[in-house]
Amino acid sequence: MIVTMHSLEMEFQELQKAGVIAEPxxxxxxxxxxxxIFSVFEELRFALxxxxxxxxxxxxxxxxxxxxxIGPITFxxxxxxxxxxCYATALRTHRQGKERSIxxxxxxxxxxxxxxxxxxxxxxxxxxxxxEWQWYLLILAAFHGVTAYSLRSRLVLCTAIAALxxxxxxEGRVATMFNVxxxxxxxxxxxxxxxxxxxxxAANRRLGGPEYFESVFENFAANIGFxxxxxxxxxxxxxLLGLGLLAALAAASIFKxxxxxxxxxxxxxxxxxxxTLCCLEAQVIEYGLAVLLLELATVVAGALLLWSFHRNAAxxx
Amino acid sequence: xxxxxxLKVRNHPWIAQRTGGWxxxxxxxxxxxxxxxxxxxxxxxxxxxxxxxxAASGAAGVMMLVAAEWLILRKRLFHAGVEEALWTGGLLALxxxxxxxxGDWGLALAVALVLALAAMRLLNPFxxxxxxxxxxxxxxxxxxxxxxxxxGVPMAAGVFCYGxxxxxxxxxxxxxxxxxxxxxxxxxxxxxPLCGFLWLASQHAPAIRVGTGLASGIFALASLxxxxxxxxxxxxLACMASLGCVAYQLRDLTTLPLKLKLIVxxxxxxxxALGLDRYxxxxxxxxxxxxVGEGTAALDLLQxxxxxxxxxxxxxxxxxxxxxxxxxFSGGGADGSY
Numbered sequence: 001m002i003v004t005m006h007s008l009e010m011e012f013q014e015l016q017k018a019g020v021i022a023e024p025x026x027x028x029x030x031x032x033x034x035x036x037i038f039s040v041f042e043e044l045r046f047a048l049x050x051x052x053x054x055x056x057x058x059x060x061x062x063x064x065x066x067x068x069x070i071g072p073i074t075f076x077x078x079x080x081x082x083x084x085x086c087y088a089t090a091l092r093t094h095r096q097g098k099e100r101s102i103x104x105x106x107x108x109x110x111x112x113x114x115x116x117x118x119x120x121x122x123x124x125x126x127x128x129x130x131x132e133w134q135w136y137l138l139i140l141a142a143f144h145g146v147t148a149y150s151l152r153s154r155l156v157l158c159t160a161i162a163a164l165x166x167x168x169x170x171e172g173r174v175a176t177m178f179n180v181x182x183x184x185x186x187x188x189x190x191x192x193x194x195x196x197x198x199x200x201x202a203a204n205r206r207l208g209g210p211e212y213f214e215s216v217f218e219n220f221a222a223n224i225g226f227x228x229x230x231x232x233x234x235x236x237x238x239x240l241l242g243l244g245l246l247a248a249l250a251a252a253s254i255f256k257x258x259x260x261x262x263x264x265x266x267x268x269x270x271x272x273x274x275x276t277l278c279c280l281e282a283q284v285i286e287y288g289l290a291v292l293l294l295e296l297a298t299v300v301a302g303a304l305l306l307w308s309f310h311r312n313a314a315x316x317x
Numbered sequence: 318x319x320x321x322x323x324l325k326v327r328n329h330p331w332i333a334q335r336t337g338g339w340x341x342x343x344x345x346x347x348x349x350x351x352x353x354x355x356x357x358x359x360x361x362x363x364x365x366x367x368x369x370x371x372a373a374s375g376a377a378g379v380m381m382l383v384a385a386e387w388l389i390l391r392k393r394l395f396h397a398g399v400e401e402a403l404w405t406g407g408l409l410a411l412x413x414x415x416x417x418x419x420g421d422w423g424l425a426l427a428v429a430l431v432l433a434l435a436a437m438r439l440l441n442p443f444x445x446x447x448x449x450x451x452x453x454x455x456x457x458x459x460x461x462x463x464x465x466x467x468x469g470v471p472m473a474a475g476v477f478c479y480g481x482x483x484x485x486x487x488x489x490x491x492x493x494x495x496x497x498x499x500x501x502x503x504x505x506x507x508x509x510p511l512c513g514f515l516w517l518a519s520q521h522a523p524a525i526r527v528g529t530g531l532a533s534g535i536f537a538l539a540s541l542x543x544x545x546x547x548x549x550x551x552x553x554l555a556c557m558a559s560l561g562c563v564a565y566q567l568r569d570l571t572t573l574p575l576k577l578k579l580i581v582x583x584x585x586x587x588x589x590a591l592g593l594d595r596y597x598x599x600x601x602x603x604x605x606x607x608x609v610g611e612g613t614a615a616l617d618l619l620q621x622x623x624x625x626x627x628x629x630x631x632x633x634x635x636x637x638x639x640x641x642x643x644x645x646f647s648g649g650g651a652d653g654s655y
Contacts, residue, residue, distance in 0.1 A: 008496070015321070020329050028610060035548030039609040040597065042616065043553050047590040049623055050561075054583030056627050061576035102606065103594035109624055110587070116629045155624045162628035216621055263342070264614065267349040274353065289367050296360040303353045303399055310342045 009033045041102060048106035056113045063121045072125040079118035086111025090151050100153075109155040112144055116159065119143075137167035149209065154216050161197065161220050168193040170224060183231040184238050190228025191245060197221035218256070222265065225249050226272040233280050246276055257309060266309040274302025339393045344615050347398040354402025362410060375414035381407030396440070405435040405444060422458035429455055440497035442504040449505060450512050453478050457516070470525065471516045478513030479532050482506050486536075486543055486552060503551030507558055510536050514562040530566035533559040548603070 009030045016026035031037045059079070090108040093100050100108070123129060123136045144160035147153070168189040201217035204210075229249055232242030253269030256262065278295045285291040321332045322341065342350065358381050365373040365380070385403035388394045408431045416427040432448035435441065457474035485505035493499055510533065517529045537559035544552030564582060573581065597606035 036603050038548040038604045041608040051583045051586035054579045058576045058579030103591040158621045158624035159628040162625035271349040292364045299357045
């Protein structure tokens with residue numbers, strides 16, 4: 001016997017009667033509520049991510065340690081075979097024209113991550129690229145990009161973007177943003193990286209790439225771009241440039257949110273801007289009542305702007 | 318509102334008419350509003366610190382509470398984030414102002430009560446879980462411990478947390494009139510056993526390790542059964558969290574180095590998940606591994622960020638010099654750390 005918790009079945013029926021939702025949606029929602037259909041998709045996704053993270057961390061530690069006992073060639077070959085096994089499963093599914101399951105998606109991600117570790121280890125052992133070793137990250141980004149397009153995988157696309165960002169020197173560590181001096185280079189690289197992602201997105205659209213890749217590009221570009229603007233704003237010599245870029249990014253994000261109705265871009269446009277301005281005000285103005293009130297006004301303005309977007313979206317709906 | 322939110326039709330005019338002007342933003346916007354609310358609360362306290370240091374927390378607390386109530390009653394915000402941050406922050410500031418601090422259990426108990434009160438007023442399950450966690454701190458402090466740096470065993474706090482998780486698991490079988498109350502029990506059954514484990518995880522005595530491993534194992538089994546019977550996600554998440562605790566306590570089962578343990582345990586978990594995914598691809602007794610209904614944008618975003626975070630940031634370079642500057646878009650910002 002299925003013992004239910006609070007049930008929204010009546011409300012779903014009411015929504016259907018009012019014409020807010022279609023009958024199939026109402027039937028499906030009611031079935032989910034009753035428990036006659038129950039999806040463990042999210043639980044599996046969580047478990048698969050944890051498993052892949054554990055394996056990747058283990059391989060990372062293995063790569064970090066000197067594996068003289070095994071020998072680099074053996075290790076590289078073992079990793080290559082492991083990743084080939086992961087890719088083979090995805091290739092077989094792709095050739096059969098079947099849709100890849102969530103398990104297949106994460107197996108492919110694991111393969112991509114093993115390739116990343118393998119190539120990094122091989123480069124560190126043989127120095128094929130010499131002092132230009134950082135180019136391996138771009139090679140990796142290209143490889144993952146090709147794989148992502150061939151196998152239509154958003155997760156592999158994420159690893160390609162991460163490799164590209166790493167090539168630009170973006171490590172994703174908050175502390176580096178506040179490292180005055182190094183932040184100008186980091187900020188500029190982040191802005192260029194965000195621009196590259198937008199160009200990639202435009203090419204994806206123009207050349208008929210998968211539509212569902214676009215949101216990945218847009219979200220990564222927005223986050224990397226805002227972090228770049230934040231880094232520039234916090235560096236004394238490049239504050240004006242940072243402010244200009246921040247304003248441009250905020251306007252672009254809010255415009256996108258208004259046009260597409262995606263609330264996340266309104267969040268980027270307001271929250272990032274408000275918090276960056278707060279940090280900037282704290283850096284530029286001497287600590288006192290004035291700066292605190294200015295910061296408070298900035299935060300309240302950001303919240304009001306975000307709320308007005310929410311009301312606007314509701315009104316348009 | 319809960320039904321509309323689940324079907325992503327919360328902005329529909331019919332819903333707006335029926336909810337009497339009450340509105341709630343999406344989960345992502347709620348998180349952003351919460352962060353902005355926390356920053357605004359902190360800045361308000363800092364302003365009062367400058368104006369009048371002795372009365373700062375009290376005055377800031379009242380100010381935040383008034384602002385939060387105004388947002389709730391006049392602007393009809395529900396689960397919007399900002400009013401939750403201000404209400405909780407205001408009450409916490411008042412607790413700090415009126416309860417004498419000295420590292421004793423009184424303040425921890427006051428914080429727990431304040432969080433519970435905020436959770437009930439705002440119908441926020443996260444705050445309720447925090448309230449119970451704070452209560453476990455109060456229990457530990459009342460037992461004479463000082464949280465960190467003392468060798469005593471925080472047994473009472475651990476037992477309280479496991480007990481709270483078990484009671485939440487049992488109570489979830491009853492039907493409540495509000496979905497928020499269900500959510501509170503859901504959060505408690507996931508978070509509290511984890512808290513109980515964390516209280517005792519640092520203890521190396523074999524009896525405690527066996528005890529916590531057994532408690533987590535029993536809780537995992539019970540929540541798995543409950544989750545499958547009730548077709549509920551929270552007990553399944555509680556099961557997964559408790560299984561993680563069991564795996565941690567079994568870390569010394571073999572003498573393998575950490576890296577191999579991670580690979581072996583990770584591979585075992587991966588194979589189990591892949592097997593389950595395959596087995597449930599066609600629904601068995603209504604349970605399926607396929608996504609049903611629309612996905613959650615926040616979880617998708619989290620998944621993308623997670624996939625990017627697992628990617629190596631640079632090659633493990635031992636002797637190659639850092640080539641900074643990049644120049645001409647040639648990169649070179651990668652620092653060689655792995």
